[in-house]
Amino acid sequence: MIRRCGRLLHKTKVRSHCPTEELRDFGLPNATWNKNLKDLYNKFLELSKNGSWKRIPSHNTIAHHLQGIGKRMFLRNLDSDGLGFEYCMFYNKDERRMVCLFQPGPYLEGPPGYAHGGCIATIIDSTAGAGAVYTCGSVMTANLNITYFKPVPLGCTLFVDSHVDKIEGRKVYSSCHIQSYDGVILHAEASALFIKANH
Numbered sequence: 001m002i003r004r005c006g007r008l009l010h011k012t013k014v015r016s017h018c019p020t021e022e023l024r025d026f027g028l029p030n031a032t033w034n035k036n037l038k039d040l041y042n043k044f045l046e047l048s049k050n051g052s053w054k055r056i057p058s059h060n061t062i063a064h065h066l067q068g069i070g071k072r073m074f075l076r077n078l079d080s081d082g083l084g085f086e087y088c089m090f091y092n093k094d095e096r097r098m099v100c101l102f103q104p105g106p107y108l109e110g111p112p113g114y115a116h117g118g119c120i121a122t123i124i125d126s127t128a129g130a131g132a133v134y135t136c137g138s139v140m141t142a143n144l145n146i147t148y149f150k151p152v153p154l155g156c157t158l159f160v161d162s163h164v165d166k167i168e169g170r171k172v173y174s175s176c177h178i179q180s181y182d183g184v185i186l187h188a189e190a191s192a193l194f195i196k197a198n199h
C-alpha cells in the first residue's frame with residue numbers, strides 16, 4: 001500500500017484521484033492495444049476527418065471532464081494499461097451514435113478466459129450513456145436490458161455501437177449492439193432508458 005494524495009492505495013492496481021495529476025487522455029492508443037483495436041481506431045480517425053465523427057477524450061475523473069465535480073471513474077481505475085477497460089469512443093452527432101472500440105483486459109475475467117457479464121453491462125451503459133449525454137446533456141440510467149448471445153474472449157477487440165432511438169420529454173431510449181471487431185459475431189444487444197436531469 002502507498003499513500004498518495006492523502007489516500008491509501010494498492011500500489012499497482014488503483015489509479016489515484018489527485019487534482020494535480022497530469023491530465024491524460026486514456027482514449028489514445030497505448031502499447032497494450034492489439035492490432036484490431038488500432039486498425040478500428042485508425043478507421044474512425046479517418047472517418048473523423050470530414051467532421052462526421054468526433055473522437056471523445058477519456059479522462060480518469062469526471063473532474064477532468066467537467067471542472068470541479070467528481071472523484072475517480074470506475075472504467076479508468078487501474079494503474080496499468082491493458083488490464084481492465086481499454087477503450088476509446090467516437091460520436092456521430094447527425095446519426096446520434098456513440099461507438100466504443102473496446103478491448104477487455106485480464107482483470108475483467110468472469111468465466112475462465114472470458115469477460116464477466118457485468119463488465120459487458122458496464123461498457124454498454126457507458127457507451128449508450130455517453131451517447132445520450134452528448135445528444136441531450138446530463139442523464140441517469142433508469143433501465144438497462146441486455147441479451148448475451150456469445151461469450152467475449154478476454155483480449156479481443158469489440159465494436160460497441162449505440163444509438164439514441166427516441167426522445168420523449170425527459171426519457172431517452174437507446175439501443176446498443178456489441179459485435180466482434182469485424183462484425184462477424186454478435187456478442188450482445190441491449191436497450192436502455194436514460195432520464196434527463198430535472199433542472
Ligand SMILES: CCCCCCCCCCCCCCCC(=O)SCCNC(=O)CCNC(=O)[C@H](O)C(C)(C)COP(=O)(O)OP(=O)(O)OC[C@H]1O[C@@H](n2cnc3c(N)ncnc32)[C@H](O)[C@@H]1OP(=O)(O)O
Pocket residue numbers: 065066125126129130133139140141142143169170171193195198
Ligand atoms: C459535455 C459533457 C462531457 C462529459 C463526458 C463524460 C462522459 C461520461 C459518460 C457518462 C455515461 C454515463 C453512464 C453511466 C450512467 C450511470 O451509471 S447512472 C447510475 C445508475 N443509475 C441510477 O443510479 C439511477 C437511479 N434512479 C434515479 O436516480 C431516478 O429513478 C431517475 C432515473 C433519475 C428518475 O427519477 P426522476 O428524475 O425523479 O424521474 P421520474 O419523475 O421518476 O421519471 C421521469 C419519467 O421517466 C419514467 N421512468 C423513470 N424511471 C423509469 C424506469 N426505470 N423505467 C421506465 N420509466 C421510468 C417515469 O415514468 C417518468 O415518465 P413520464 O411520467 O414523464 O412519462
